[in-house]
Amino acid sequence: QAAGTVAAVDLGATSGRVILGRVDQSAGTLELDHVARFPNGPVRLASGLHWDFTGLYRDLTRGLADAFRRDPSVASIGIDSWAVDYGLLRGGRLLGEPFHYRDDRNAAAVERVHRRVPFEELYRRNGLQFLPFNTVYQLAAESAGPDSGAGDGGSGDGGWLGLADSLLLVPDLIGFQLTGGRFAERTNASTTGLLGVHSGEWDDELIERLGFPASVFAPIVAPGDSLGALRPPVADELGAPAGVEVVAVGSHDTASAVVAVPMEASSAAYISCGTWGLVGVELEHPVTSDAAREANFTNEGGVDGRVRFLHNVMGLWLLSESVRWWERDGETIELAELLAAAASVTGPVAVFDADDARFLAPGDLPGRIAEWCAEHGVPAPRTRAEFARSIIESLAEAFAGAVRQASVLSGVDVETIHIVGGGALNELLCRRTADRSGLPVLAGPVEATAIGNVLVQARAQGFASGSLEDLRALVARAFPPRRYEPRAR
Numbered sequence: 417q418a419a420g421t422v423a424a425v426d427l428g429a430t431s432g433r434v435i436l437g438r439v440d441q442s443a444g445t446l447e448l449d450h451v452a453r454f455p456n457g458p459v460r461l462a463s464g465l466h467w468d469f470t471g472l473y474r475d476l477t478r479g480l481a482d483a484f485r486r487d488p489s490v491a492s493i494g495i496d497s498w499a500v501d502y503g504l505l506r507g508g509r510l511l512g513e514p515f516h517y518r519d520d521r522n523a524a525a526v527e528r529v530h531r532r533v534p535f536e537e538l539y540r541r542n543g544l545q546f547l548p549f550n551t552v553y554q555l556a557a558e559s560a561g562p563d564s565g566a567g568d569g570g571s572g573d574g575g576w577l578g579l580a581d582s583l584l585l586v587p588d589l590i591g592f593q594l595t596g597g598r599f600a601e602r603t604n605a606s607t608t609g610l611l612g613v614h615s616g617e618w619d620d621e622l623i624e625r626l627g628f629p630a631s632v633f634a635p636i637v638a639p640g641d642s643l644g645a646l647r648p649p650v651a652d653e654l655g656a657p658a659g660v661e662v663v664a665v666g667s668h669d670t671a672s673a674v675v676a677v678p679m680e681a682s683s684a685a686y687i688s689c690g691t692w693g694l695v696g697v698e699l700e701h702p703v704t705s706d707a708a709r710e711a712n713f714t715n716e717g718g719v720d721g722r723v724r725f726l727h728n729v730m731g732l733w734l735l736s737e738s739v740r741w742w743e744r745d746g747e748t749i750e751l752a753e754l755l756a757a758a759a760s761v762t763g764p765v766a767v768f769d770a771d772d773a774r775f776l777a778p779g780d781l782p783g784r785i786a787e788w789c790a791e792h793g794v795p796a797p798r799t800r801a802e803f804a805r806s807i808i809e810s811l812a813e814a815f816a817g818a819v820r821q822a823s824v825l826s827g828v829d830v831e832t833i834h835i836v837g838g839g840a841l842n843e844l845l846c847r848r849t850a851d852r853s854g855l856p857v858l859a860g861p862v863e864a865t866a867i868g869n870v871l872v873q874a875r876a877q878g879f880a881s882g883s884l885e886d887l888r889a890l891v892a893r894a895f896p897p898r899r900y901e902p903r904a905r
């Protein structure tokens with residue numbers, strides 16, 4: 417079996433990267449070459465909180481051009497990003513910058529959706545945990561249109577959604593710009609709330625009941641499918657050889673990350689920890705029991721038809737947004753120093769509910785943490801080091817709790833916890849998650865998402881073969897995780 421190189425575009429909520437992956441499965445090697453990294457984040461326009469899609473596209477295509485300069489043998493490109501957000505198109509033209517999922521336009525839409533389809537029924541159909549920004553609620557807000565206010569049924573003309581002839585989630589939207597093909601990759605489509613949890617296909621009846629135009633949804637493709645060759649002007653701009661393909665990967669970043677968790681899925685839980693902490697287990701079949709619904713666990717689509725049974729914990733957003741708040745007057749805070757100071761805090765610190773919805777929107781997170789503490793009669797942190805420590809302890813506690821719930825709800829007997837993503841670099845978080853769960857934590861790889869993206873492409877190109885277990889064996893060998901043993905509390 418030949419070795420080969422592919423390019424992964426991995427877009428997170430705070431930064432994006434282009435990474436080359438060289439895979440030689442017979443030699444047991446998997447090498448990453450970081451080609452480009454660029455910032456990403458919300459832009460507040462008059463219409464609300466948006467993404468700068470055009471800027472992102474410029475940055476990622478520049479990165480891809482660098483990648484082809486560095487290695488002209490790149491066989492394919494794969495794109496993954498955060499979930500749920502989308503662009504609307506008409507005649508191939510983008511109808512404005514996509515909304516950011518942290519925009520607050522969805523509150524009225526949630527009620528409107530649940531009035532038509534009660535949450536219990538939604539959950540039975542789509543298996544998704546309630547998050548106010550699930551695409552289904554965003555689309556209900558969209559249908560209400562610019563002029564209608566938030567009245568039931570919206571303006572009746574379908575609002576912005578009625579203007580569109582297609583809707584593409586962010587990675588699919590990039591795929592469309594690159595190839596001209598319009599597809600909906602299944603793992604990410606599973607986060608819309610409009611995919612049948614058992615069928616893995618668009619739930620046409622649900623779409624109709626919610627009054628959405630069925631024709632805007634693109635055909636479903638699976639990770640490993642080709643989205644087509646680069647459009648000739650794009651290939652020119654990237655300096656790419658003719659015929660280079662864009663391959664569907666687990667285009668939901670969390671789906672790609674889970675591919676690269678070097679775990680034994682029958683006895684492990686994973687935490688994909690970046691902006692969010694996605695905490696759960698991998699299953700063969702969805703669990704949509706009342707208990708799973710009440711615990712707000714989701715059944716998202718995984719690569720190779722696996723199920724990502726997990727819960728969203730707020731994640732390192734709590735820390736990054738606090739730092740952003742403290743830096744608002746121009747000061748620069750070194751994260752490593754802040755974490756070192758957090759590690760040396762000796763007294764007890766507040767453990768707050770990291771899941772509380774008040775932490776979702778951008779803004780004064782330290783103030784909201786203090787407010788939570790005041791409401792719950794807990795002394796609030798005072799120094800920045802105490803805030804950082806309180807955030808880490810609260811995340812570790814939420815992670816440990818979600819692992820316990822995942823285990824009870826799914827029947828997986830969890831013996832180890834894998835932490836992948838940026839959080840794997842955070843020693844205090846890994847150590848405290850081990851301590852608070854009483855289980856060993858295996859940390860790494862940090863770039864799990866890009867690795868999962870690379871591996872699914874490599875398999876599609878014939879540079880690798882086998883099941884997810886075979887791919888994970890390669891990850892374990894190339895990126896041996898670091899182990900944290902639990903200590904007494």
Ligand code: LRH
Nearest residue numbers: 497498499500669670692
């Ligand atoms: C993580 C993530 C997560 C989603 C959220 C919108 O980046 O994709 O899985 O719930 O962003």
